[in-house]
Amino acid sequence: MTEFNPLSFGAAVDYERSRAGETGELRIHEQSSRVFDNTRRLRVWLPPGYSNVENEGRRYPVFYLNDGQNLFDPATAFAGVDWHVSETLTRLICESVVPPMIVVGIDNATVERITEFMPYRSLFPLVPKPHGKHYPDFLLREIMPFIERAYRVARGAKNTGLGGSSLGALISLHTVISRPGIFGRLLLESPSLFVSNRQLLKDSRACKSWPQRIFLAVGTRESGQPERDQRIVDDVRSLAHSFHLAGLRERRLRVVIQEGASHNEAAWAARFPEAASFLFGE
Numbered sequence: 001m002t003e004f005n006p007l008s009f010g011a012a013v014d015y016e017r018s019r020a021g022e023t024g025e026l027r028i029h030e031q032s033s034r035v036f037d038n039t040r041r042l043r044v045w046l047p048p049g050y051s052n053v054e055n056e057g058r059r060y061p062v063f064y065l066n067d068g069q070n071l072f073d074p075a076t077a078f079a080g081v082d083w084h085v086s087e088t089l090t091r092l093i094c095e096s097v098v099p100p101m102i103v104v105g106i107d108n109a110t111v112e113r114i115t116e117f118m119p120y121r122s123l124f125p126l127v128p129k130p131h132g133k134h135y136p137d138f139l140l141r142e143i144m145p146f147i148e149r150a151y152r153v154a155r156g157a158k159n160t161g162l163g164g165s166s167l168g169a170l171i172s173l174h175t176v177i178s179r180p181g182i183f184g185r186l187l188l189e190s191p192s193l194f195v196s197n198r199q200l201l202k203d204s205r206a207c208k209s210w211p212q213r214i215f216l217a218v219g220t221r222e223s224g225q226p227e228r229d230q231r232i233v234d235d236v237r238s239l240a241h242s243f244h245l246a247g248l249r250e251r252r253l254r255v256v257i258q259e260g261a262s263h264n265e266a267a268w269a270a271r272f273p274e275a276a277s278f279l280f281g282e
Contacts, residue, residue, distance in 0.1 A: 017150045019064070024048050026072055026198060029116065031146065035138040036109065036116060036131065041141065043068040043105035045086050047093055059154040061101040061280060063161040063185070064139065064148065066117070066168030068105025070265050081265040084200045084241035088273050098280040102132045104147055106139075109167070115169035118172045136175045140182065158212060161279055163187025164165045165268045167197070173200055173239075182207040185279040189268045193235040201235060204242040215275040216240060219261025 029042040049055055070077040070086045085103055092098045109116050114125055119132035139162075147153060162183040164172045171193035176183050177200075193201055218236040223229055240255045256274070261267040 022048060023090045023257055025050065026086065029146075029150075033138055033142055035134050036112070038109055038112065039066065040109055041107040042147075042148070043107065045072065045089070045103040047100035047102070048090060048149070050102075050152075058100075059159075061099060061151045061159040061161070062104060062153045063101055063187075063276075063280070064104045064106060064143070064164070066106055066108065066172065067113075069104070069109040070148075070165075071105040078265055080089075081269065081270040083265060083272050085272065088269075089276060090280075092273065092276060093111055097277050097280065097282070101280060102147075102153060103142070106143060110179060114167060117171040118195065119171065122196045122197045125195070132171050132174060133221075135171050136179045139175060139181060157181055158184040161185030161187065163189070163215075163275075165189035165265075167192050167195075167264065170195065170200060173204070174282070175202065176211055177203050177207045180207075184212040186193045186211040186214045187275050188214065188239075188265050189271065190214075190218050190222055190232075191239070191277070193239060195230065200246030201238055201242070204239055205245075207242070208246050210243060210248060210252075211248055213252050213254075213279050214252070215245060215256075215278050216250065217256035217258065217271050217275070218265050219263065220262040221260055222261070241256070245280060 009224050025044065026042045027044040029044065030039060031042050032039045047060065059173060065071055071083045074080045074082045087104065089098065089101065093100050114127055116135060117132055118127045118130035121128055123132055160183050161167065162172050162175060163186060169188040170193070172186060173188060173191060176186055216236060217238065219231055220230055222232045236257065243253050256271060258267065258271065
């Protein structure tokens with residue numbers, strides 16, 4: 001793998017500003033990756049007041065979220081439903097539930113999404129040559145250095161969150177296990193724990209160092225097949241048990257098993273206010 005030069009990453013940035021104003025400001029960066037040898041967009045949401053003169057010296061917590069296409073805009077979100085991240089965080093910030101923060105939506109690589117989000121080989125879905133083992137390097141050596149240069153980001157695990165849904169949650173779980181101490185907030189929405197013969201569940205049992213706060217959630221109708229749905233919920237309970245064995249209690253861990261909720265953006269959007277409040281709340 002070619003050695004990464006952080007000074008050259010993102011040297012040519014294409015800024016596209018949209019929906020600036022009362023719900024903050026969304027900036028879009030076209031970024032290339034040497035780790036994955038491809039290009040994707042980063043959707044960076046800045047909270048209201050970020051660009052004000054009086055805040056020039058202020059640094060902000062940052063929340064990295066996978067599948068950035070689904071976070072802010074129904075026009076780019078899967079099935080036309082987004083997470084309403086900007087509206088939700090604006091409200092929570094105005095209500096002093098969470099501090100002003102920066103959100104970095106990392107777009108998936110479309111046709112390469114599954115390959116990038118899978119750290120182990122899998123038969124279902126069929127991924128004989130996964131690239132997910134490189135995801136932590138992609139995030140820590142490419143995305144995060146660029147964001148820290150371009151924006152006023154507060155450093156340290158307590159100011160840094162990571163998360164996603166489905167396979168985006170799975171690769172987030174893998175990242176905090178393989179790179180402990182970097183992220184202090186972890187969002188796991190409907191994690192696809194069944195893949196690779198449940199290898200991430202096995203990895204979790206051996207892990208002793210976890211983020212300071214974890215929000216783990218799943219619906220009871222993720223697939224619409226009762227037996228499979230029960231296995232999905234059981235896997236989430238098993239992961240929660242591993243967190244408990246590592247010493248996480250209610251102040252550090254929130255587990256939500258939502259009756260009737262499915263595996264889709266609408267369910268994750270509905271739970272996002274509670275997730276953000278728990279992870280970053282004062």
